[in-house]
Amino acid sequence: MKSFQMKALALAVLGLAGFGFAGSAMACDATNLTAWNGGAAAISGGTVTAVAGGLDGSACAMSAALGTAATSQASVLDTSPANEARYRFQFLVDPSHVTTLTAQDSVALFSATNQTVAHGRKGIILVGLVPTATAGIDNISFSYSCNNGTTYKCIHTSPVNLVAGVNRIEFDVQMATVGNANGSIRYWINAPAGATEPAPTDSVTGIDNSAWVGTKLASLGLGSPSPHWSSAHHGEAVLFDTFDSRRQTYIGH
């Protein structure tokens, strides 16, 4: 049985590996991604590599870049979640190596999906990188499955922008109980250090999402590029690090 801390995967593990190799040169290569039991999905020109310089001070980070195809994907997969009715996740992301986003740019950073299709959708939440009105300052938005009776997809944009460089993003996704609109999504952008859960940056409540049961597959990396991202930002790397996911307690740092 899994404990409260479901897992601390991949790039956090990379950091531990780096610590383990203290005193010798740390190799950042594909072996660093093997902690992801679903492996890497480098599709249609997408690339996923481990590079030197972890975002949390560790030895390595994950570098993801997409090709020019609309179907391009560059991510790592975790298949261990067991239809989690509550799923917390956290990761570090650094998009500063991407050239300035325009209003037509967007790309997915993380997704959690259900095991089966409901109302034509499997996705529970899709977190993406989007531009703001200020050049060089990015933000996140996320779409999520919801029973709105039409598209079964709702969308929300964070009122708080990302900062330049490394950002720590944490989400707490709770599925609704059957027949009720009591699901919620809470999230923290660059929360202060500490293990005690602070007030979230923002939240969405009253979600009827029980039809999607719970998280079965998590994907960290790039995907679902907008057409302009494919044409203007192909080959540009976004760095990720220190992924962690849990069922119940705040992750923090």
Next chain:
Amino acid sequence: MKNVAMLLLACSCVSAMGSVYAAGGTCAAPVALSPLNASGSASGNTCTDGSGGGATTNQVASYCGIQDLSNQPQEVYSVTLAAAGSAGRTATSLSISSTTAAFSATMYLFPGTTAADCANGGPPCGQTGDKTSAIDLTTTDVAVATAGTYYLVIGANQVEAKAATACGDYNLTWNNALPVKLQGFSVH
């Protein structure tokens, strides 16, 4: 000395004015721009084309899975395209302009056949264009290369989407690259 004389004639006769279409509709009742082979234009105003002369309603809340277009007024066209590179697709670009300076008039072109496809807003994400960048209809990008029906949604961009000024007038234009046939050629 060479004296080259060439006479190029269009092999088809298309009105220089092209077809003119009215303002767009909704996902449930889009205005058809069909077959988009002759040059033409369409115009509207998302601030005033709605019920009672007010703003139109939001049709596509999210585009490409992530772009938040919720709340912004939009208008919808349907477009039938022949396969890219085929004789049936003679239009090469789709452009939009607007005299509303604060309105980031944006085109979202994506495949779909039902009102639900339209409202879903992709993926597949197709192509986008705005006042400074036309949609290239000659692209081999699979998202708009395939023959079929597409939705063309007119609205603001995701950055402006929730602002009070996220509406305005627009004018869509598309060209018609006439097939050209060499009628005469001589070298003296």
